[in-house]
Amino acid sequence: MGKNRSRKKRSRSRNGRETASSRLAGYAVVAMLLLAAYFAVFGGEYSIFQISRLEDTEAAITAELARIEAEMDSLEALKQRLESDPVAIERVARERYGMIRDGEVLYRFREVAGADSTKRESPEGKG
Secondary structure (H helix, E strand, C coil): CHHHHHHHHHHHHHHHHHHHHHHHHHHHHHHHHHHHHHHHHHCCCCCHHHHHHHHHHHHHHHHHHHHHHHHHHHHHHHHHHHHHCHHHHHHHHHHHHCCCCCCCCCCCCCCCCCCCCCCCCCCCCCC
16 A cells, blocks of 8 residues: 555656646746737837827828818819919919009019118108
C-alpha cells in the first residue's frame, strides 16, 4: 500500500507541473491575443486615430468641394447672363472698365492714403 501512495503522489506532482505549464501557455495565448487586439485597434495603418483623422480630412475636402461647386455655378450663371443680357454686359463694362456712353461724364474719386475724413485742415494749415 505504501508504494501505491507514493506513485499517486508522483503522478499528481507530474500532473501539477503539466497544469502549471498549460496555464502558462494559456496566459501567453491570452496575452498575445490581447496584444494583437490592441495593435489592431490602436496601431498600424488603419488605427482608430488614423481613421478619425481621415474622416475629418474627408469632411473638410467635401465642404471645400461644395464651396467650389457653388462658385462654379455662380460663374456659369454670370457667363450665361453676359452671353445673352445686354444690361449685364453694360453693367460690367461700366463697373470694371470705367466705360461711359457718349455725352456722359465720368468722375473718379481717389482716396488719399493716411487721410482722416473726420479731421480737415484749414487752408492756413491750422487744425
